[in-house]
Amino acid sequence: MSDSPSRRNFLFGRAPATEDQWLLFLARLRRACLGAVSLLGEEQAKLVPGRFDDVLQARELCSTFGVCMALDGVALPEIDQARRVLWVQAGSAWGSLMPLGDTGHWRVEAGCPVAGMHAAGLLWQSHNGVPENLAQWLATAGRQQLNLDHLGLVSIEWLSADGTIEVLGAFGQADSQPLRSLKAQQTIPKLFELSAEPLVRQSLDKKWWPGTFRIDALVRQPAVNLANVVVGSGGALGWLVAATFAQSAVRAPEVEEIPSPLVQTANEATLWIAIDQQVKGIMDPKNLFMSPPIQTR
Secondary structure (H helix, E strand, O other): OOOOHHHHHHHHOOOOOHHHHHHHHHHHHHHHOOOEEEEEEOOEEEEEOOOHHHHHHHHHHHHHHOOEEEEOOOOOOHHHOOOOEEEEOOOHHHOOEEEOOOOOEEEEEOOOEHHHHHHOOOOOOOOOOOOOEHHHHHHHOOOOEOOOHHHOEEEEEEEOOOOOEEEEOEEHHHOOOOOOOHHHHHHHHHHHHHHOOHHHHHHHHOOEOOOOOOHHHHOOOOOEEHHHHHOOOOOOOOEEEEEEEEHHHOOOOOOOOOOOOOOOOHHHHHHHHHHHHHHHHHHOOOOOEOOOOOOOO
16 A cells, blocks of 8 residues: 555655745745845845855855855846846955055955955956946956956955865966865866867967856966956856955956957857856856856857
């Protein structure tokens, strides 16, 4: 005699319904975080962190409950519209910037307002109020500009999907910050392998970068800077904690006019989408963060 669903529920407990999981997620998030949690829609919510630990708690809970952890202020790709989403502010409660002694370097936290960075000479030009903070700026900066040296970016402190925080910066002969985490030691070699793809190598001589993710930063000479890999990644590869800038290196970008829409053959566009998906799979295999930003090809 087989058990009926009601009998199984009585004996072993009722399996939580889908909507119960969302409510449980919100309840646990509110208990774990100092900052405010508000509802934006049926299955979208927003967290304004009151401390950095709130971001760590949000990452863990989003991973546990299968919720997309999205950077507040960045456009959500259409493919993610059906997902449950937690919008997380970059962290205005601790968004400071400070010089690092007499090195000429500045450490800037993710929630630092863009206006403050302009005042300190760490950004070249106004963005007309958008983006509002460093995290949003990094998510959208330098897309398709071939040379990223003008950004003055020295290194970043990067939160990966598995909760690892790693410093990404100069690599190779100029390496001043060796990779310490197992996550980074596994991830970076895979990205180097991908950067050896013929399509990537063939694109190094173009006037603009046709990919979504900047794996060309791994083969730029004479210096390789791992921080540049996530420039313009749209919040799809991880979470910015802070960045270090060399004030003296910040300068006007050499902007080439980029065709709009970006001219590619159908075959090239398909190949680039495949490369973008591989980068996403390497850095965020469980799809915790948003999907790759929509790129006009």
